[in-house]
Amino acid sequence: MKGYLWQATPSNDVHPAKLLHWESVAIDAVGNVIEFWGFKRNQGRVWALLYLRDVAHTAAEIEKELDLSKGGVSMLLRDLERWGVVLRVRTPGDSCWRYQAETDLLHMARRVIEEREFSFIARIRADLEEARKLAEADASTGKAQIQRLKRMETLADATEKALKLFLKTSRLDVGGMFDVFRG
Amino acid sequence: MKGYLWQATPSNDVHPAKLLHWESVAIDAVGNVIEFWGFKRNQGRVWALLYLRDVAHTAAEIEKELDLSKGGVSMLLRDLERWGVVLRVRTPGDSCWRYQAETDLLHMARRVIEEREFSFIARIRADLEEARKLAEADASTGKAQIQRLKRMETLADATEKALKLFLKTSRLDVGGMFDVFRG
DNA sequence: CATGCAGTTCAAAACGGCTTGAACTATATG
DNA sequence: CATATAGTTCAAGCCGTTTTGAACTGCATG
The missing domain is CATH 1.20.58 (Methane Monooxygenase Hydroxylase; Chain G, domain 1)
Structure with missing residues (x-):
């Protein structure tokens, strides 16, 4: 419960990776609720992206999609993983981790x-x-x-x-x- | 619901006006709850001071007691008054406003x-x-x-x-x- | 074991909300 | 009306939180 004057993702921003417009609307909405609950906006956004897509993404993909920094993604994922809402998986052939949404x-x-x-x-x-x-x-x-x-x-x-x-x-x-x- | 890592009023500070130690402990505690509810810490502190003392104070007194700025006190009182938890009264003989706590x-x-x-x-x-x-x-x-x-x-x-x-x-x-x- | 990419860390920058304080307005008093 | 004191306003500064990005570690691969 704090001040809720967030920006409403007025439109597809300048550097969008490939987020569809409706995706970013939904993702930001989740970011706002979760911020309301006292977490970081971007924790909610990362979770929402993974949940909506329902495909395990690499950290690099998340970074591009949500326009976050490498270090930021690493920390956000660590938190989400610790809380058990994101799972870190390694597909057999692949050499790097992928992350997927888990539970609500x-x-x-x-x-x-x-x-x-x-x-x-x-x-x-x-x-x-x-x-x-x-x-x-x-x-x-x-x-x-x-x-x-x-x-x-x-x-x-x-x-x-x-x-x-x-x-x-x-x-x-x-x-x-x-x-x-x-x- | 945000981050709650407040400072615990470790002791009587350096510039205390005349707040007793127990008063400042109680006042800060109220400041913390009220911040939890999404208001400003100092709104709670001002209300708590007036409530505890049960005597109408002038803005200048509040300013000294809680070590706030003139402008700040003015704005805080305006909010509290608007919300109906502080009353602005003018004692007959007196030429300046006094403020007192009202309702919970x-x-x-x-x-x-x-x-x-x-x-x-x-x-x-x-x-x-x-x-x-x-x-x-x-x-x-x-x-x-x-x-x-x-x-x-x-x-x-x-x-x-x-x-x-x-x-x-x-x-x-x-x-x-x-x-x-x-x- | 050299290379390169994935992931982590953390000091510094950016950001946002709160507070300050100087300039201003309003009001009472002689 | 002049002066003083109370109260308001708001740009600038402060401060805590979040984010960035460059340096670093670890791991897989040739």
Whole structure:
């Protein structure tokens, strides 16, 4: 959840490798959702390219199609592979790796978010609790202020609860997508 | 939902106006949650200061307490006022405005997110739909690709559904907080 | 083992959002 | 009306994140 003022791929750009127009529209759309989920736009774009094409591509091909740098592609693929949404395969005769899309994105988004966000919220709650304890220890603190600190803790609680429900929901919602994304 | 590697207010900083240590811990914690919700960290900090102190402050005071710039405070207050979480009051005798916290933050967070996110998701869905239509119009598109484009639309659907539930939940969760945050 | 291409690394550049601060406008006061 | 102080605006600067590209490593092949 951040600022969402992305550029809308107004047209086939100047250096297009061979991406069809509709491909780039779809690929960028996926890039935007995934960015919304807190990942890099280009992680989503790489995955989307591989998923749409349904053919294992080499890093060099991805680089040309999406107009990214060699180093960038390498790092993006490493992330996607680590998260299990892209598979690195070596066709028997061929001497270099090819990459292909694997499983759906939300599956991985959930996992990553789960691990990332909860420690985040836990930290906030810990800070608020610490603040309250310090305030309580300080004789000059008014009763009402302690009240307000406690109420702020509810803010963290509510956020955590909401986040939990969010993840649980996306698990259920996506239940049907589990298979939907294969083939 | 973005990267959450914030600095933990390790100690009373160098130029503190007169913020107590526990105050700054709490204020920063609120800044962090609110940033998580997609707002500016300092919007949360300003609100938190006013809420914790429960006394109307002048812009100059806020500026000193939180070590912000004059211009920054002006803009932050404008946003908070627009969202209805901070009230601008003028005490009879006094010649300058004072600001005080009003209602809880989640109330406003929900409203703003609601309006912001849905147009965001709508846009993504529209792009995916457009891509699919273009692909369908192109004779060279394979059947399987159209399938995959449709499946990508489920990604937007699932995201939207999850978001809706998220907001609804936060509404329920916060139901009890509605009053909790007053006085 | 020399050559060349695939893949990795990382310092530096590019980018984007946030904040600053100086110039400006508005408003109160004598 | 002159002056002072509060509040606003916005171009420029700052800062964190992402991307680039050149140097490097590793591996396959002749």
